[in-house]
Amino acid sequence: MLTIDHNDTLTAARTGTLALPHGTIEVPAFMPVGTNGTVKAISHAAVDNMGYRLILGNTYHLYLRPGKEVFETYGGLHAFSSWPHNILTDSGGFQVFSLAPFRKIRDEGVRFRSHIDGSYHHLTPESVVEFQRTLGSDIMMCLDECTPPEISYKKAIEACRRTTAWAKRSKVRWDIEREAGFEGKLFGIIQGNFFKDLRKISSEEIIELDFPGIAIGGLSVGEPKETFEEYLAYTSQFLPSEKPRYLMGIGTPDYIFAAVENGIDLFDCVFATRTARNGTVFTKDGMINLKKAGHALDKGPIEEGCTCQACTRYSRGYMRHLFKAGELFGPMLATEHNLQFLYDLMVEIRHSIREDRFSSFKKNFLDRYVKKGN
Structure with missing residues (x-):
């Protein structure tokens, strides 16, 4: 999946190519965010003409609207949105995290209330994988529990434990989809909040599951920049060099340079389009x-x-x-x-x-x- 062609002599920065179902991309790479199946205020043709070959879609929003039936009818998000290249879809975990008043997290999954019409829904690790398969995602993410800065150690342990348990269940479901011919790649997500022992434990547990790629979660969620850089460097040292690395939610030059310096291959953020x-x-x-x-x-x-x-x-x-x-x-x-x-x-x-x-x-x-x- 990942071919590294050069490693920087002074840092962990690297270049290479990532082979995905809808074509090969050069890394490190920034991904524009297309939350609802479109990058806001710009056509897919314009994004394509720039040279982008991987954009991001949002599982939570697409699940609520237009919904699974639409994507089953159209044959996935690529056909529905007329985007011919690769799509990475998140798990919806961050939206669950950011909509705290509307959800309840339990071991079996997440029950949440739609911000659109107030209806109640239930997401499980298995259903999230199934929906991303329906979307036809080239890269899909496991359902995880993202936590805010300054929570207690006890709560961070619980979220870390649940993220690993959900990752195991996600992989079992993904293996079933693969056996049925699905080509999309599943990435595990490292959590652990801002506790280094938990970051290390989460890294070891997720890596042991042998996902095609690894994502670092729970950073750039409101912590000081110095803390972000410290925990990025600490966490990235555990990542296997032969697999693609994805840091979620960063998109300004200073954060991009920090990510690349630590060997990150992929990153995304709404900042560029929102501002x-x-x-x-x-x-x-x-x-x-x-x-x-x-x-x-x-x-x-x-x-x-x-x-x-x-x-x-x-x-x-x-x-x-x-x-x-x-x-x-x-x-x-x-x-x-x-x-x-x-x-x-x-x-x-x-x-x-x-x-x-x-x-x-x-x-x-x-x-x-x-x-x-x-």
């Missing part, structure tokens, strides 16, 4: 808010050299006008720019790793990005 819809865009000099009055007369592009439509055809002044006038075209252009920015960044990162200059590239990029940010 774009609010008028905030990436540049090499930091993030800028296009709504600011200082851009009103600026005839230059968002970023010199960027190949997105916003930068090749329009000015910062025009972009500001679109947002101030409430035109939908503004968020669409900004979304395209932010995704192009991250795609180009990943290309540069992979080049720097292959040329054994990742550390200097990271320093130079972040010195400019952080210090000059607006």
